[in-house]
Structures are given as C-alpha cells and as structure tokens.
Amino acid sequence: MAVTLADVAARAGVSSATVSRVLSGNYPVADATRNRVLRAVDELEYVVNGPASALAAASSDLLGILVNDIADPFFGIIASAVQGELEGRAYGGPVPQKLAVVCNTGGSPERELTYLTLLQRQRAAAVVLTGGAVEDPEHSAALATRLRRLAAGGTRIVLCGRPPLEDAATAREARRGTSKRTASSAPVRSQGAAGAVLTVAFDNRGGAHALTTHLLTLGHRHIGYVAGPAERTTTRHRLEGHRAALEAHGGLDADRAERLTVHGGGYDRSSGYEGTRELLRRAPETTAVLAANDTVALGVCAALREMGLRVPQDVSVAGFDDLPFSADASPALTTVRLPLHEAGARAGQLALGTLPPPQDGMAAMGHELVVRASTAPPRAGG
Template sequence: MDAHPHVTLSDVARAAEVSLATASRALNGTTRVRSDLRERVLAAARELAYTPNAHAQALAGGTHHTVGVVCHDVSDPYFASIARGVMRVAGDKDLLVMLASTFRDPQKEIAYVSMLRAQRASAILLVGSGFEDRGWSRALSEELEPYRRGGGRVAVVSRHRNLRADSVQPDNKGGAAKLARTLLDLGHRRFTVLAGPRRLTTVVDRIAGFRQALAEAGVELSENDIVESTFTRDGGYTAMRQALDRGLDSTCVFAVTDVMAIGALTALRDAGVSVPDDVSLAGFDDIPVVRDLTPSLTTVALPLEQLGERAMELALRSDRGTRSRVVRVQADVVVRDSTKEVRA
C-alpha cells in the first residue's frame, strides 16, 4: 500500500489511543515502550500506511529542497526576526522554507518534527526555547535521531536539554546579569520580574542570570518578586496588573521578554503609573518596535536576524562531524528612556 501523504504521527497516536511521545518511541524502535502499546501503534501505522522514514529515499535522490522551521509563535517579532535571517540564507541557496508555530505546546513541536520528516524536508530548524521536560526531550530526540541518520540536518536556536544537534545559543543568562548590574548602577535595589512559564529554558536562564547578579550585589530577588504569566504581550499586561494589584513597591520592573514589557507598559499607563518617573521598566531581546515606544525601552539586545542566519548556516555546513557545534551569541544592554537613576 502506498503511504498517504497527509497521515501524520498525530493520526497514528490518535488511532492507537496513545500519547505522541509513546507513538514516536514505538515507531522509532526504542525499547522503552510496553509491548502491547508498541503493537497497537505499529498496527495503527500499518492501517494508516504511515511511513516516517520516507524522507531518506528523497534525501538520497536530492529532490526535496525544503527547510522546516518550527518556532513558538511567528507573530512574535522575536521569532519573525529570526525567521527572516533563516529565510535570507535559505533564499541564497534556493531552498524553500516551511514555517510552523507551536504556540509553546511541546506536543505540537514533536508532531511538527514528525510531519517535516514525512514531508522529506532536507533540514529542520527548531527556533526558540527548549522545555524543562525530560519526556519531551526524549521524544524529540527519538524523532530527530532517525532523521539525522537518514541524511537530514538539524540545528536549534536556544538551549535544548540533552538534544544532540548543532545549536546557536544567545547568552540569555549573561545578558540578564549585565542588565541587572546596569540597573544596580542606576541605584535600583527593589525589583519585580515579569516572567514567562518556567518550563521554558529561556525563562529559567534569564531569571537565573538576573537573580545571580543581584545576589552578588547583596540584593535578594525572592519568589514573591516574580510574577509568572504567558510569554506574550497579554501575559505581560496581566502580570503587571497582578503586581500593581498587590501593591507595587519596586523601583524597577524587568520583563524577561520585550513583548511582555510592551504589555506591562500599557498596564502601567492604564493604572496612571508613569514610566520612568514612578517606576523604571526594562525588557530583553531588542525587537525592532521597542525603540519607537514612548518611552523607548531599555533592553538586552540580541542580533536576532543573525541568530537565524547562523542556525541555517550550521544546518547546511558540509563538514558535519559526530560532535555537535555550538555557536554562542553575545547579548548587550541598551539603555533607553524607560529607566532612570534613582537615589537611595
């Protein structure tokens, strides 16, 4: 029977009544699956004519010149800027880019990777934070390893736990530490942090760097000083409202991503709180719009398009060895109008 081109790993998992991770492990031959579950998955795969390794023949023939980019949310300017860098390099190589947004759902990430294997993409790029989740990490590796063995190429942007792949890693921890030291130099000692979910490695690293630099200066950042919300503009607005509702006594708010800072700025304005006269505000990423805000946003700048370019170059490199290559990208503080000096 010929494989149906639209059958996905999700279809197989649904038919077998198992999770995506279990379906992935069963189809990729791992021993960590109960025999009855494996049989159910294999039977469903046969019934649906699902063939996850079909990409290998196509890669050998060199007929499919597509690159799959899996990101968290392409409407977020952070990911849009990185994707633009990917597309520039891919365009120079006459490669077609397929873009998928997971909206930070780890199961969707596994499903999209499986789909790209079935679509015979010649390279897969994972753009965005990994998840602090061992089960997800294992399932993702078990999708990517057979793909790599079949000639597929993989590169990631940001830290992914236990994933064997070339990676471009922005200095999230170091950049947040630099920002903390800059804000301390301005006289700030009381901080509120607006954070995304701490199952994301990027959030974990940025909080850790910020907290560590404060601690070195004798300033404690307690759990009560951190408000967790979604990693979006609306999440920033909601987190800022929560901090205001419980009585904001900080002199500075750090939003771990610029899009959250934009939401926070609106929440402060709606509450009649002036930035930076009543409270300073800082973000992270330096997405293009933040220099045009009123006030313009102090942030940590990453060369976003360059992150995408470097990831694409890693995926296309011809000197692939057994060891994964890591490209580290520096982050630098840019001070603008949303922060001001305070007197003790």
C-alpha cells in the same frame, strides 16, 4: 533491543516489503496501508538505520523552520534570516535549492512533535527549531526521539535560540535529583557532522545579568520581574542571570526574590499587563520592573499608566530582545539587544551546509545592553 523493519510490518499487518515501499516513497501504496505503516512507525519509535538509511538519506528539497508564533517579531526575524540564506553562495559553491516551510507551533509541545514527524516523513533536508525549549521530561524524551529519527536519515538539525539538548537534560536531572538516563531519553549529542544537532545559542543569562546590574547601579533595590512561562528554558536562563546579579550585588533573599517574580502565561502584552498588576499588589514598593521581553514590557508600561504611575519617574521598565518597536515606544525601552538576524542567518547556513559546523557543535551569540529613556534612578526614598 532495536525495533526492526519486521516489527513494524507485524504491527501494521503488512509485509516488510510494503513497509520499505512506504518509507522510501518511491512506490504507490494505498492510503489506508500507508497510514497503518506510519502509525506503527510512530508507536514503535522505529528509526531507519543500517542499509535502509540509504533510502532515508535521499532527502527532499525541504527546509523546515519551527517557530512558536510567526506573528512575534522575535520569530519572524529569525525565520526571515534563515530563509534569506537560500539565496547566495556557499563556501563550496552555489547554495543548494530548497523550499523553506515555516511551521507555526503556537507554543504547543504536541504540535512541535507533530511537525517533526511530518518533516521526517517528507525526508526534509534540514530542520531549524527556534525559541526556548519546554522543560518537561516526557516532551524532552519524545523530542530527542524525533531528532534521532531525523538525524538517522541524514537531516541537518539546528537549534536556534535554545540551549543544546545536553543542557536541557542536565537541568531536568538536577531538578529530579538523579543523573540516570534511559536509552529512550538520552539526548542527541551536538556534533559537527551533518545530520547531527547543531546549536546557535543566545546569552540569555548574561543579558539578564547586565540589565539587573544596570538597574542596581542606578540605585534600585526593589526590582520586580515579570517572567515568561515557567517551563521554558529562556525564562529559566533569564531569571538565573537576574538573580545572579542580585546575589553579586550583596546577597540574594530567595523568599523576597520569589515574591518579586511573577510568571506570565506567555511572552505577550497581556501577560505583562496582568503580571504587573499582580506584582504591584504583592510588592507596592517596587521601583523597577524587568520584563520577559519587549512585548511583555509594553504590557508592563500600560498597567503602570493605568495605575497612575509614570515611567521612568515612578517605576523604571526594561525589556529584552530589542525588537524593532522598542526604540519607538514611549518612552523608548531600555533592553538587551540579541543578534536575531545574525543568529537566523548562521542557523540557515548551518542547516544548508553552506558554513562549516563549529568544532563543538555550538555557536554562541553575544548580547548588548541598550540603555534608553525607560530607566532612571529611583524616586527619592524609593
């Protein structure tokens, strides 16, 4: 049964009129009372609908951009491109004036949910969520609830660099061995309408497949993988592409693939450094290392140098994303170029409504293999 305004009022111990005043934001309400009402809204997972949606639809001039780490060039480039779309012209006229607010989650699922709640309270006009999603059933259900609330108020929602919500739900159910969904955990459907969830997706599987195929073509057969956090969709998709390439090249030994895969604590340099030391301890025969991203690849190279191994003469190294420093690394990194700026710009256009939404709700971005000096054929006997 849907939660009503009266239910929220009863939980908060106030009148329905007071709840309406708090949600509309147009009347003065004591801070203590407002906090009780908002807490009741959260606890009951109340979604404004029906006639009340007209109040919520009176959105502010706020555009929220959620990033895992604003210091990471991956997120900085996307956020900058989104914000850059605030200047220019729409397909129907001038771009509406908005205030862009970058919310740095630090990779915390809890903080991601908190920011979405705060943006809903501010009646944000649009929200762009960047980076891979956390594959945790409880978090995914809570995220879907937050997005339903935002969508019910007319907020445009764009996922940039993460898969559609339906994909995440399907993956969760496959791992749990069930296809049942409760109403509270059902994902928000991607649609072309304003207020729905739109997606700008990267081809992480295809990019990883291209990198692994490149190394296999060079002659490498002992390819290690320093992956990102196991619970992230980006990590899973890139690993799937890597292993699909191995299988296509003559079969995949699952046990060996696991031994040659190390999951780092993050997408940072230290994860690459520590992961490489663990990888070489497990599999000293490794002749090539794929890194979760370019920053991790720097840590991989540092660990190899410390162990007295040369890149690429002894061990080839490849990154992912083609971040600005990749071409200037020593040696320059072989990597996969993702169109980060273009994706951010597209996400900004969809969030602002200056670009018609794609027919199926998703815009797929391509990838490009960039071969540089960090990869070469394996040493003799490797």
